[in-house]
Structure formats: structure tokens, C-alpha cells
Amino acid sequence: MTKLAFIGAGNMNGAIISGLVNKGFSPKNIIVANPSAPKREALSQQCSVLNTHSNIEAVDFADYIILGVKPYLIAQVCADISSNTSIANKCFVSVAAGCTIEQIQQALNSKQPVIRVMPNTPSQLGFGVSGLFASDEVNDEQKQQTSELMESVGIIKWLNSEAGIDHITAVSGSAPAYFFLFMEAMQNKAIEYGFTEQESRALVQQTALGAAQMVINNDMPISQLRQNVTSKGGTTQAALTTLIEGGLEQLVTDAMDSAVKRAQEMAKE
Ligand SMILES: NC(=O)C1=CN([C@@H]2O[C@H](COP(=O)(O)OP(=O)(O)OC[C@H]3O[C@@H](n4cnc5c(N)ncnc54)[C@H](O)[C@@H]3O)[C@@H](O)[C@H]2O)C=CC1
Numbered sequence: 001m002t003k004l005a006f007i008g009a010g011n012m013n014g015a016i017i018s019g020l021v022n023k024g025f026s027p028k029n030i031i032v033a034n035p036s037a038p039k040r041e042a043l044s045q046q047c048s049v050l051n052t053h054s055n056i057e058a059v060d061f062a063d064y065i066i067l068g069v070k071p072y073l074i075a076q077v078c079a080d081i082s083s084n085t086s087i088a089n090k091c092f093v094s095v096a097a098g099c100t101i102e103q104i105q106q107a108l109n110s111k112q113p114v115i116r117v118m119p120n121t122p123s124q125l126g127f128g129v130s131g132l133f134a135s136d137e138v139n140d141e142q143k144q145q146t147s148e149l150m151e152s153v154g155i156i157k158w159l160n161s162e163a164g165i166d167h168i169t170a171v172s173g174s175a176p177a178y179f180f181l182f183m184e185a186m187q188n189k190a191i192e193y194g195f196t197e198q199e200s201r202a203l204v205q206q207t208a209l210g211a212a213q214m215v216i217n218n219d220m221p222i223s224q225l226r227q228n229v230t231s232k233g234g235t236t237q238a239a240l241t242t243l244i245e246g247g248l249e250q251l252v253t254d255a256m257d258s259a260v261k262r263a264q265e266m267a268k269e
């Protein structure tokens with residue numbers, strides 16, 4: 001059975017672990033490493049996975065090492081692992097934004113198989129999106145197993161180039177936060193109208209869910225779904241005109257370009 005070591009017990013690794021365990025992946029085959037106890041112990045208790053303070057112990061346990069620390073820590077963590085234990089036959093999977101395969105292999109001091117995955121936090125609920133790109137050293141079995149792993153928490157897309165990871169970061173990795181910001185703004189306005197915080201949240205979340213379900217369950221273009229809500233001269237048209245004249249579409253594309261640019265900058269830092 002495949003054994004997984006998650007390095008870092010934070011938001012993203014936590015979301016993937018929860019998703020995997022919810023889908024029936026055996027928690028006995030998962031270990032999570034984090035230097036400080038509270039997060040790893042909470043995750044370990046919540047998902048019944050093994051935990052350790054030692055990255056080395058976690059690496060020794062597993063075939064796949066999922067690197068889920070902040071990007072600026074990836075090189076340090078990799079260097080520490082490779083100088084303290086054998087990494088032969090281990091496949092490294094990095095979820096870090098703006099951290100290239102070449103940098104990871106350099107830090108590991110070995111042309112190790114490395115797969116970059118750009119997931120998102122809805123993986124926790126099985127609604128994730130992950131972009132994947134593999135180094136030349138990754139074999140078919142490792143590709144297959146990583147596909148199965150990430151497919152168990154959402155949909156996946158193998159990318160043709162490593163640069164595609166930065167694009168999918170803008171499209172889906174960072175994107176739950178765009179929708180959250182939109183929903184926060186709507187919730188705040190609903191509160192201003194006099195709904196309670198709880199009522200406002202319920203109204204906004206159900207509307208967002210309904211809109212996503214409409215997109216999922218219809219073949220028609222999203223623009224058609226929008227038009228179906230928009231009566232000529234009506235309330236929706238008034239609202240959309242405000243959004244469009246305020247530059248929403250340009251803002252969204254600019255925001256996505258900013259995410260790509262930031263990922264590219266991070267790779268140079
Ligand atoms: N949060 C998100 O939505 C997404 C995050 N990512 C990537 O996931 C990675 C982690 O991000 P988050 O989970 O948001 O951060 P986080 O801060 O929630 O988690 C990082 C964890 O690493 C632990 N840590 C620090 N030093 C360590 C070490 N030396 N060894 C082991 N663990 C250590 C921290 O204690 C923390 O629990 C980043 O590289 C980010 O680019 C990728 C896609 C989406």
C-alpha cells in the first residue's frame with residue numbers, strides 16, 4: 001500500500017489529508033510532520049493519521065513526500081531531509097507556489113522524481129482542482145498514483161509545461177479566495193440591509209452554491225445563464241451595469257495576471 005508523508009500540517013496539507021481520509025484512504029498509511037505540536041496533533045486526532053515532529057521520521061515512513069510548507073521554507077526543508085536520510089526511490093510532491101522543480105532537486109542534491117501539484121483548499125470536501133506537472137525522472141507508476149491521490153479529492157489536470165502551474169495557480173489555486181471576497185462583500189451589504197450575520201451568510205452561500213450548480217448542470221455558456229437572470233431594464237441589469245462600468249471584468253483578469261506574476265517572482269526570490 002502506498003505510504004504518504006505530509007511535511008507541514010497547515011491549511012493545504014490539512015485539506016488534502018482530510019479529503020483523502022474522507023474518501024477512504026487508510027489513515028494508517030499517512031503521517032504528518034510539523035515541528036510545533038498543536039496543528040499536527042489536531043490534524044492527527046481529527047483524521048486518525050500518524051504524526052511526528054520529525055520530517056526525517058516522516059520521510060523514512062513513506063514512498064511519497066508531500067511538501068506543504070510555505071514556499072520560502074521548501075529549499076531548507078529539502079536540504080535538511082537529503083542530508084539526514086536516504087531519499088532513494090522516493091517521489092517528492094510539492095504543492096508550493098513559485099518553487100520550481102529545478103530548485104527542489106537542487107535543494108535535495110539529487111535528480112529525484114518531483115511532481116509539482118497546485119491544489120486548492122476545497123480538496124478538503126472532495127471539490128478540489130489540482131494542476132500537475134512531473135519532472136522527467138517521474139515514472140508512469142508515480143504519475144498514476146499521484147493522479148489517483150489528487151483525483152480522490154477533486155478533479156485534476158496534467159499540464160504540458162511547468163509554466164502552466166503558475167497559470168493554474170491563478171485560475172484555481174488562489175481562486176477560492178476571489179469567490180470568498182465576493183461573498184464577504186455581499187454578506188456585509190446584506191447585514192447593512194438588516195439581515196443578521198447568520199442570515200446573510202445563509203443567503204449568500206446558498207446563492208453561490210446555486211449559481212455553481214447551475215453552471216455544473218447546464219451545457220449552455222455561462223454568459224447565457226447570466227442573461228437568463230437579466231430582464232431587460234430590470235434589477236439585475238442595473239446591478240451588472242454597475243459591476244461592468246466599475247471594471248469588474250478587467251479587474252478579474254488583472255488579478256489573475258497578478259497571481260501569475262507573483263508566482264514568477266517567488267521563483268526568483
Ligand atoms: N492555502 C492554500 O489555499 C494553498 C496553498 N498552497 C501551497 O501550500 C503550501 C502551504 O501553504 P498553507 O498550507 O496555506 O500554509 P500554512 O502556514 O497553513 O502551513 C504550513 C505548515 O508548515 C509548518 N512548518 C513550518 N516549518 C516547517 C518545517 N521545517 N517542517 C515541517 N513543517 C513546517 C507550519 O507550522 C505550518 O503548519 C505553500 O507552499 C502554498 O504555496 C498551494 C495551493 C493552495
Ligand SMILES: O=C(O)[C@@H]1CCC=N1
Binds near residue numbers: 097169173174
Ligand atoms: O497564496 C498563495 O501563495 C498560495 C498558493 C495558492 C493559494 N495559496
